[in-house]
Amino acid sequence: MDRAIIHIDMDAFYASIEQRDNPCFKNKPVIIGGRSKRAVVCTASYEARKYGIHSAMPMAKAKRLCPKGIYLPVNMDKYKRESRKIMNILGRYSKIIEPLSIDEAFIDVTGKDALSIAKQIKKDIKNELQLTASIGISANKFMAKLASDVEKPDGLTIIKKEDIINFLKPLPVSKLWGVGPRMERELNKLGIYIVEDVQKYNLDILIKKFGKKGKEIYNFSFGIDNRPVETHLVSQSIGEEETFLKDINDIGILCKKLRIFSINLSNKLVKKGFLVKTITVKVKYSDFTVETRSFTFSIPTYDSNIIYETSKHLLISKFNLTKNIRLLGISFSNLIYPHDPIQLSFEI
Numbered sequence: 001m002d003r004a005i006i007h008i009d010m011d012a013f014y015a016s017i018e019q020r021d022n023p024c025f026k027n028k029p030v031i032i033g034g035r036s037k038r039a040v041v042c043t044a045s046y047e048a049r050k051y052g053i054h055s056a057m058p059m060a061k062a063k064r065l066c067p068k069g070i071y072l073p074v075n076m077d078k079y080k081r082e083s084r085k086i087m088n089i090l091g092r093y094s095k096i097i098e099p100l101s102i103d104e105a106f107i108d109v110t111g112k113d114a115l116s117i118a119k120q121i122k123k124d125i126k127n128e129l130q131l132t133a134s135i136g137i138s139a140n141k142f143m144a145k146l147a148s149d150v151e152k153p154d155g156l157t158i159i160k161k162e163d164i165i166n167f168l169k170p171l172p173v174s175k176l177w178g179v180g181p182r183m184e185r186e187l188n189k190l191g192i193y194i195v196e197d198v199q200k201y202n203l204d205i206l207i208k209k210f211g212k213k214g215k216e217i218y219n220f221s222f223g224i225d226n227r228p229v230e231t232h233l234v235s236q237s238i239g240e241e242e243t244f245l246k247d248i249n250d251i252g253i254l255c256k257k258l259r260i261f262s263i264n265l266s267n268k269l270v271k272k273g274f275l276v277k278t279i280t281v282k283v284k285y286s287d288f289t290v291e292t293r294s295f296t297f298s299i300p301t302y303d304s305n306i307i308y309e310t311s312k313h314l315l316i317s318k319f320n321l322t323k324n325i326r327l328l329g330i331s332f333s334n335l336i337y338p339h340d341p342i343q344l345s346f347e348i
């Protein structure tokens with residue numbers, strides 16, 4: 001039986017919740033993010049996006065682009081409560097649910113009327129939570145996620161199995177799952193710019209050049225994705241942290257600590273038979289203020305090198321390294337039992 005996968009992606013989730021809860025924010029540019037000098041935008045309302053503001057943009061730049069915007073701190077407890085309500089709604093229609101993050105998830109509705117379910121989910125979210133979601137439906141996770149991005153906000157798009165190849169052809173190669181900026185540059189060197197270029201390329205050359213990653217990219221270019229919707233989320237989390245005897249502002253020392261944490265935690269994952277989806281780096285500054293930054297993988301991992309490079313990227317790009325640091329730590333959440341022991345590669 002052909003699979004039917006739905007991807008639900010909430011529209012400007014944090015900002016939409018704030019607009020719902022504060023009528024004076026309705027139809028105004030609302031930007032959610034941190035307050036430090038190095039803070040970045042977490043979410044921007046669609047009104048704010050018209051000014052060119054997007055997630056991960058430095059907050060200082062956002063304020064230059066939209067000085068009259070409404071800037072609010074992250075209220076994670078509130079957003080988590082709304083996320084739980086959304087997941088409960090999804091649970092009415094399928095028990096095969098894979099949360100990707102606080103505001104998006106896959107559900108497997110194979111054998112059911114996917115379109116009717118998607119419409120009802122949108123209706124339930126709108127009526128019960130006064131929020132909107134964009135939904136994609138297709139034969140697998142990769143295509144369903146692409147479909148949900150076609151029409152935003154409040155969209156609903158189906159990509160039928162017979163339309164997949166033609167849908168993919170004109171897309172930039174960066175739309176393929178796992179193709180980050182570095183891989184995109186390497187593909188461009190081979191004359192590959194759009195997905196159709198991959199479809200026409202010699203598979204043996206791609207494998208010779210990129211190994212298993214080349215085969216993955218080739219398969220994705222034809223919309224081939226056999227990964228199951230992962231339901232075996234593990235509620236527990238694991239982590240390591242260290243409070244230093246003296247405050248540290250040496251990035252080299254901090255990175256060495258991250259390397260040790262990454263190796264130790266990777267070993268724990270292997271021992272328990274888990275993969276990790278979400279990595280969180282925690283920093284306590286000399287003034288005792290605490291900040292955390294997280295990253296959720298599209299493809300879970302136990303690889304210590306991937307864990308280290310990701311945590312280092314978070315540390316260097318998301319924290320105020322001009323301040324002395326008293327404590328540093330890494331924690332893992334969204335741990336899963338893998339259906340398949342094969343570890344796909346990941347690129348930051």
